[in-house]
Amino acid sequence: MTSQMDAVLSVRNLTKSFGGVRAVEKVNFDVAAGGVTALIGPNGAGKTTIFNLITNIFVKEDGRIIFFGRELEGMSPVAIAELGLIRTFQSARVFPGMTAVENVMIGAHRLAQRHGFSQTLWLSSSRKEERDTRATAEALLDLAGLLQFRDVHSTDLPMGAQKLLEIVRALMARPKLLCLDEPAAGLNDTETQELTNLLRAIRQNGTPILVIEHNMSLVMNVADHIVVMDAGTVIATGAPKVIQEDPRVIEAYLGTEHHAVP
Ligand SMILES: Nc1ncnc2c1ncn2[C@@H]1O[C@H](COP(=O)(O)OP(=O)(O)OP(=O)(O)O)[C@@H](O)[C@H]1O
Numbered sequence: 001m002t003s004q005m006d007a008v009l010s011v012r013n014l015t016k017s018f019g020g021v022r023a024v025e026k027v028n029f030d031v032a033a034g035g036v037t038a039l040i041g042p043n044g045a046g047k048t049t050i051f052n053l054i055t056n057i058f059v060k061e062d063g064r065i066i067f068f069g070r071e072l073e074g075m076s077p078v079a080i081a082e083l084g085l086i087r088t089f090q091s092a093r094v095f096p097g098m099t100a101v102e103n104v105m106i107g108a109h110r111l112a113q114r115h116g117f118s119q120t121l122w123l124s125s126s127r128k129e130e131r132d133t134r135a136t137a138e139a140l141l142d143l144a145g146l147l148q149f150r151d152v153h154s155t156d157l158p159m160g161a162q163k164l165l166e167i168v169r170a171l172m173a174r175p176k177l178l179c180l181d182e183p184a185a186g187l188n189d190t191e192t193q194e195l196t197n198l199l200r201a202i203r204q205n206g207t208p209i210l211v212i213e214h215n216m217s218l219v220m221n222v223a224d225h226i227v228v229m230d231a232g233t234v235i236a237t238g239a240p241k242v243i244q245e246d247p248r249v250i251e252a253y254l255g256t257e258h259h260a261v262p
């Protein structure tokens with residue numbers, strides 16, 4: 001019980017402006033171990049900016065980010081990924097000229113480098129390691145319903161499959177926290193169901209997830225905890241049932257054209 005309550009990521013007083021725009025202002029929230037935390041809010045609320053601050057792609061103005069008890073202050077995005085904080089991007093990023101399985105295998109790079117195997121590909125132990133990596137990649141593709149596309153060039157895949165592929169690649173890095181920015185955007189109903197299943201399987205495996213998402217039925221289906229942002233600040237946090245009925249949340253969504261009330 002206690003370990004479920006422990007935060008893997010704590011965001012404290014996080015603040016960032018762009019020119020005159022307060023994109024993120026004094027934001028506080030925690031991501032619990034072994035669960036799914038959803039970060040929701042209308043367009044421009046500051047959600048992606050939070051990801052860019054967590055991964056030090058943007059430099060924060062103020063605040064603290066603590067990952068497994070360690071301050072991420074001053075660390076490079078690569079060093080943060082090496083700690084196991086792995087993210088995907090709002091628009092799918094696949095490597096062109098590579099098949100689906102090759103795209104996934106690239107995700108093991110973080111681990112491979114640690115073992116020095118990228119420099120020693122000609123050694124038989126490394127060939128075995130490559131075979132193992134391929135087997136793991138194929139098992140993960142299967143989990144996401146993508147095994148049929150294994151040898152298809154990634155850029156020939158439907159957009160939804162490309163987005164799922166990016167998550168599978170992120171899993172290859174054995175994340176200690178998986179951060180997903182709008183994984184359901186552009187997915188059809190079948191792909192969204194596959195995504196839901198995949199997120200449940202990842203959760204079941206004990207990997208915590210922080211997911212930005214506009215698809216409310218997905219959020220309400222998979223999230224254990226929800227953080228709601230509007231105009232740079234956190235306006236509510238809580239369990240899905242509580243959030244759905246929160247008047248501030250309903251008002252924030254009614255004020256925008258693009259998204260239904262959760
Ligand atoms: N690189 C940047 N330069 C200038 N302004 C930025 C930059 N990135 C974000 N912003 C601004 O910061 C605010 C928050 O943007 P952000 O992309 O974090 O929103 P979001 O919640 O992810 O929205 P969406 O749901 O549309 O993806 C917006 O006003 C946006 O215009």
Ligand SMILES: [Mg+2]
Nearest residue numbers: 047048049090
């Ligand atoms: Mg965004």
